[in-house]
Amino acid sequence: MEYDKFQKQMEKEKHGDGISVGAGLTGELTLYSFLVMSVLLLSRVFSDILFAVIGISIIGIAISFMPMLFKFNRENSNHINMQLFWVSVFVGILSVVIYFAK
Amino acid sequence: MINYGLITINTMFLSLVGMLVGFLLGITINTKLNIWFYLIVGVFIAYMLGSLPYYNFPMSYSFILSLVGLLFGNIINKVFKK
């Protein structure tokens, strides 16, 4: 991920001034370190080597996709179909977690 | 069976409340209502409904009195309009 590319992307969304780009980069890094931390936490909770390996590979894949921020932004948009999609995925995952996970 | 005390404050209070509510609704009705028609139909329906349990009337007095209240309210409405 390069700063210039990132700035161009931000320019497209109409906040290309220096401080906004800085904020965007902070967001990107927050997202990434959140991913790392949650993988760490999960692998520690389930105390599983395999899980840790999978987690590390997920982190690797995430690096290659690196400006995740814009995709993330799109998924969190206010379109009702996006919202309904995530709500329905959420209820599915939650029911699996509560009913079937041990 | 003694019919003693069939019409007392205890038995008629519910119907009186109904009359009040009917009156409240009646003053909002603008058209002229044919009083005899409604009374006859009302008595018939009240007879078919029967009285409420615990109220040993031959017919539903609360229905009739609500209707009377409504018709009265309608008359009052007409009088005040003119």
Added chain:
Amino acid sequence: MVKIMNLLPLIVVYPLIMAIIFNYIYKSKVIRILALLMALSLIILPFLGSYGTYFFGAHGMESGLISGIAYIFNPAKQIIIFTLMLIGSLVLITGIGEKRVNGLFVSLLLMGLASVSAVVLADDLFNIYVFYEIVAIVQTGLVIASGTEKAYKSAFRYMIMGNMAGSLLLLGIAFLLSATGTLNISDMHNYLANNPATPTIYGGLLMLIIGLCYGSGLPPFHTVKADIYARAKPFVASMLQTYSKAILVAIMLVILKLFGGLSYFNTAHGALIALSIFGMVFGVVMALLQSDYKKLLSYHAISQVGYVAAGLAIGTPLGIVAGIFHAINNFIYKSALFLGAHIVSQKKSSNLAKLGGLLPIMPTVAFMILCAKLAISGVPPFNGFQSKLLLAEAAMNVNMPELAIIMILVSVGTFVSMMKAFYLIFLKPCSEEQIKEYKTTKVSKYSIFSLAVLTILCILLGIYPDIVINQITPYANEIGRIWTL
């Protein structure tokens, strides 16, 4: 001994009666004066009740079960409701300064306050549901009150989601009722603790969590919630976010009280912690991307919901203290920020690109907004620092350093976006005409007064956090359970 009458229900009933009266007189000329009086009288309400359990209609214990509706009142709930009422009255005072203030707005606001207090107080699931629905409708109404097209759209979206989540919550309560035979939360907990789990109980738990997410704006409902905060008038948004957070605290405590310590709660417990982390991170990342001040603040509201939820979801006594304390701090500084946004948007607009150079025009307001911004980022000596410290401590105590690290990272993100907003509003150089334009527009004194009160509270709680913490601790000890990972 003189028996003092327990006036606890007045906390709920008095605002409701006044709400109906305000709706009836909605365009009268005295509405401003009445609203001011109402705002002053709201603050007395939390001190009317006496502690303990209160039974509605005198239906207390019968054959071992509580037969009617019960309220539980204790110092922790008292201080939550006091803060709620304080914010409510400050928002009312701010609203008086609006040009087109009317009885309907006051009425909806009071209904919301009463219902949120009822949700906080109630020890009865169905009662919680009823008032939860009222809050959902009230929030829709308060958003529509701003009258723009976007407000209509976002309120409509919120309502669609509300239909789904509300009916699922009702279904969940029905499940729990059928499985335990009671609606009272204490009785239900006794039953759940002494009987084996059935799938019906799992269903109830699932639905309660969905209802919680909708009511408080945790993911996946965060976009809808942030949207309604952003589309409402900013001072109304400060009320809306207060409602959401109070509901979060209330329902989270209900879930902990019902299921805390049960073996099958573990996975749901993990899910709750995960949801709160998602809330924190998603909120702050979205906030960093915004170019509209109101939208930025609303995503921060979501992020702070995540903090509160994390504290409560940890579920140890310390975590619950930290969560409730953070919620109270959050009521205060977030409302201050939204009121600041109200003042800023009165000056020009809330679009960050169009603003700039406001510092010389209103230095006092800028200072107060800066205080609130530092408080939300967790800088000492403001109140946000105290509660974030407690939160991190609670996360470390359950052996979850990762959670603490995420909290700190999110704090950093908060600080960055807050400073970005501060720079773009107050420090960025601007043209001469704009400064002239600033000087002609007037800001209402009422909103500056409310902002000042909240800023003073921020500093006060930052220096003496014990005022609040001592009140909460007994209740937290009662509900919390000690565990480590």
Added chain:
Amino acid sequence: MSYINREIAVSLSFMFFGAAILYSVYNINVVEGVNAIYTHSYIIPNFVTAVLFDWRGFDTLGECLILINSVLVTGMVFGRGLFNSEFLKEVYGNQKKLNIDEIEGFTPIIKVLAIPMSIILMILGVYVILGGHITPGGGFQGGSLIAASYILAIVSFGIRNCPINFNHKFLETLESFGALIFLILGLTGIAVSGYYLLNIHSLFGMNVFPSPTGLENAGIIPYLNTAVGLKVLAGLSTITTLLSSERVIVKNISD
């Protein structure tokens, strides 16, 4: 392209969610619990009303307030009490009279039948409200019946020539009045004994609601029923008026 994946994800998650709910519903095993208390202590003949207005009267109050709130918010959607009505002005202001208000209504046959039917329906509604504590029925049902009679009249005559003239002020008064009766009857409970919404049977040696033998425990329940009935009728009728007429919006945005 990615829609396919999303559809699969949604269908999977709904499958899990649906399976979870069905699993729960299938395993419902009702515990009697507090229900036994409700059915074994006699207050009034209609146990449902006893639960609604006596044991859990406060919940019913909340439900009424949900209705009131919905009516307030519906009013707000149509321009009442907005901070800024420019959007509504844009939508409704320029439009040259697409007037729904002037639609004449249905054929004469329906018009002839509609008035007697709505009058009878109205009285039936009053009867259902009054019998709420004895027979199946009550405030909600009766109020909806009366509102239905109003809707019948509006549908057959159009809002301008409607014979039942529930004007806005009347409905508003009725609704506020109904809710206030409920709230204040609850307060009398506090005044008498310290408990909100206590079912007071007798005050100063007089029965609160005079009723025949066997119903002495009715107390304030019939009053609460009437209050709820008035409120429901007013609320539903207000919503109908708002939805069937442009006049309200035009009036609201004009000032």
